Amino acid sequence: METGSRLKYIAERFCLDGKPSEVRPLGDGFINDTYVVELENSALRYILQRKNTGIFQNIPEMMDNIQAVTTHLKRKITEAGGDPLKETLTLIPACDGKPYYEENGEFWCVTVFIEDALTYQSADTPELAYQGGCGIGRFQAMLADFQGDLVDTLPGFHNIKYRFSQWDRTLAEDSTGRAKDVRGLIAEIESRRPDMLGFYEFIESGRIPLRVTHNDTKIANMLFDRDGKVLCMLDLDTVLRAPCIYDFGDSIRSYANTGLEDDPVPDNVSMSRLMYDSFLKGYLSEAGDFLTEDERMALPFSAVYITFEQVLRFLMDYIDGDRYYRIKYPDHNLVRTVAQLRLLRSIETQLLPHNRYYVK
Ligand code: GN1
Ligand code: MG
Secondary structure, three states: OOOHHHHHHHHOOEOOOOOEEEEEEOOOOOOOEEEEEEEOOOOOEEEEEEEOOOOOOOHHHHHHHHHHHHHHHHHHHHHOOOOOOOOOOOEEOEOOOOOOEEEOOEEEEEEEOOOOOEOOOOOOOHHHHHHHHHHHHHHHHHOOOOOOOOOOOOOOOOOHHHHHHHHHHHHHHOOOOOHHHHHHHHHHHHHHHHHHHHHHHHHHHHHOOOEEEOOOOOHHHEEEOOOOOEEEEOOHHHOEEEOOHHHHHHHHHHHOEOOOOOOOOHHHOOEOHHHHHHHHHHHHHHHOOOOOHHHHHHHHHHHHHHHHHHHHHHHHHHHOOOOOOOOOOOOHHHHHHHHHHHHHHHHHHHHHHHOOOOOO
């Protein structure tokens, strides 16, 4: 835990509009450490974040990506008559002009705190799911003509071939000896290996284009306004050139889940068809114009694919000794695995019978 005075010292390394009076922790992120910064004589607030150097190997490039993408988004938002300070993140430079501050191998960044906005952990109305779909569709549409450079800071992020290579290594090492306790779950992963690799081959064959996408589109990463519309996409660490269907699939994991991502009661978890359809309708209303026929056809399987990937990643981290995702209690990654597997089965039952055309 950082002391308040150290956090204030870090905040003061940035071009803030005043002197920090208080810095306190915010939210529940699995990866970075996030704080709110308040100023002595101003109502303006900021978000201070320490980026996870274990996970992000090249933070300067990642921050350059975020800078480039938010600059582009600000132009699009302004052209459309929107508010660029509320509808996308605003990076505050450090005193040396860089979009981050580095000290002792730690990397920090600051963004403007967006006031009067709401966040959700799950969607409880079809309208919210519809608006979530519109939000991610709009985000992708605004980035459709982004021409700048983006460094692939997370190679293989949603590439299941790469995830299986990590998986095979983790199982071979079995550093915690936990593999023997989760044989049934391992078998669930293995039984789907051919289908998942088949879908990835279909993507890799070039049938699905690379676009500029978010890659971490759970509902908690979106800010909503008081009318229930998506105001701003948060957490841009994973913005990369990737297939846009991954954003759709990842959204379904939270928007259409009747339970929680880490629900301790697996029976709470299933895919709500109503929420799925509402999200899809919203997404197509904004993305329908640029999606190709192949992308459109691959949307249902993308929900299977990304949910499967999440089951694999949570179980892999459990077997690996909980080194990637922050946990709140000893078996948290196992609980997450079981809950996401329930969701996967429910998505498969409801969506797969009609959507196997690209799986061998
Ligand atoms: C992480 O950063 P956060 O908490 O939004 C993870 C995602 C997972 C998600 C599971 C960089 O997202 O890929 O889907 O947890 N981000 C990274 O909730 O690994
Ligand atoms: Mg993230």
